Amino acid sequence: MARGAVRCMYCDDSRGTDIDHFEPLERAPLRAFVWVNHLLACSFCNSTEKHRKYPVDEDGACLLVDPTAEDPADHLALRLSVGTYDPLSPKGKETIEVFGLNRPELVKGRLDAFVRACSILRDWHGLYQHALPDADRLAQALLDSPFIDVVHAMTRLKPGVAVIVVGEATVPALDAWRTVHPLSPRIGQQRVRGGAADASCSERVVNDTLTGDDRSGRGWAGGRNRDAPVITMQSYGLTWADPTGRPRTSAVAYDEPSAQHRKAALEGAGCTSVEIVPVRPGELPEPRG
Known part of the structure; x- marks a missing residue:
């Protein structure tokens, strides 16, 4: 529910340190352990701004x-x-x-x-x-x-x-x-x-x-509906050798069209052995060579 920087889901400024019950427990005690009712928040937004509102x-x-x-x-x-x-x-x-x-x-x-x-x-x-x-x-x-x-x-x-x-x-x-x-x-x-x-x-x-x-x-x-099935999309990384022959690897993951575009750009810049590699969430490929 948060990206690598682990920021507050509300202000996107401070670091997320608290778990906020989006619908307060006083109103919906049965949602105490419902996953989608738990949002990562900073202490200021959780306690000072939203609180029980x-x-x-x-x-x-x-x-x-x-x-x-x-x-x-x-x-x-x-x-x-x-x-x-x-x-x-x-x-x-x-x-x-x-x-x-x-x-x-x-x-x-x-x-x-x-x-x-x-x-x-x-x-x-x-x-x-x-x-x-x-x-x-x-x-x-x-x-x-x-x-x-x-x-x-x-x-x-x-x-x-x-x-x-x-x-x-x-x-x-x-x-x-x-x-x-x-x-x-x-x-x-x-x-x-x-x-x-x-x-x-x-x-x-x-x-x-x-x-x-x-x-x-x-x-x-993505406007996810709680009752809809979650569709998992495949992510891709790239490996290649730069014009000097040094093995390189991408530092971010791409969807397939973006990976293809990146591959074309690398090849156009003189890189060789450019390969698109499927990766799991949170993982990146290792350099080859």
């Missing part, structure tokens, strides 16, 4: 976005230019208030993360174009960084909006990143998972006159 509508339905069962992007929109979330529904409004998603330290953190992400993407793109192994390590560092919701929001920007939001210098890197690290809508696929804040679906700029509202891709829990 669980707003419901007149029919008793929860008014908080449940990250184990629905896509937060249907209810929340991250505005990269100012670092705040806008509600897209009553659930979005309550979620922002209960989890304190727009508290000052989170807004500043997202703004700083946006500047860093643009810089890292440009550096990554330069390495990626030359098929250097450091590209994979830099990509993984970005994916493990706090406020991954910012990166997801950038990935979802429409082309016409992206050039305004991230700037012309970053657009080529962002386009390449979308190809290699797409946000997948498929249920159960091993992807980076951020916090409740990871809704990142649209960016509104210039007094909301330009809106990127593409929420078709689900980049977080």
Whole structure:
């Protein structure tokens, strides 16, 4: 339920240290040991922000976005230019208030993360174009960084909006990143998972006159239905020899189309013996040779 950095499922800033019962035990004691009712949270979000809050509508339905069962992007929109979330529904409004998603330290953190992400993407793109192994390590560092919701929001920007939001210098890197690290809508696929804040679906700029509202891709829990079977997607790593003959291996796992794209890029850069290797979740291939 959390990526390698083990961040809070709600704010995606602090380290996850607590297990929060999404539906409080006072309200639903029989869900005390239900797995999907357990979310990793930081002590601040768990004890200070959410605590026992669980707003419901007149029919008793929860008014908080449940990250184990629905896509937060249907209810929340991250505005990269100012670092705040806008509600897209009553659930979005309550979620922002209960989890304190727009508290000052989170807004500043997202703004700083946006500047860093643009810089890292440009550096990554330069390495990626030359098929250097450091590209994979830099990509993984970005994916493990706090406020991954910012990166997801950038990935979802429409082309016409992206050039305004991230700037012309970053657009080529962002386009390449979308190809290699797409946000997948498929249920159960091993992807980076951020916090409740990871809704990142649209960016509104210039007094909301330009809106990127593409929420078709689900980049977080995938809107998993509790009653639906979980589909496990195969992950792949790559092994190759660089132009000097030194054995190399990928530092991140890919889905099949991304692995094929990466293989073509490596071969185009003069690498040899490029192989796509199926890997299990959490594992990467060993260098050969």
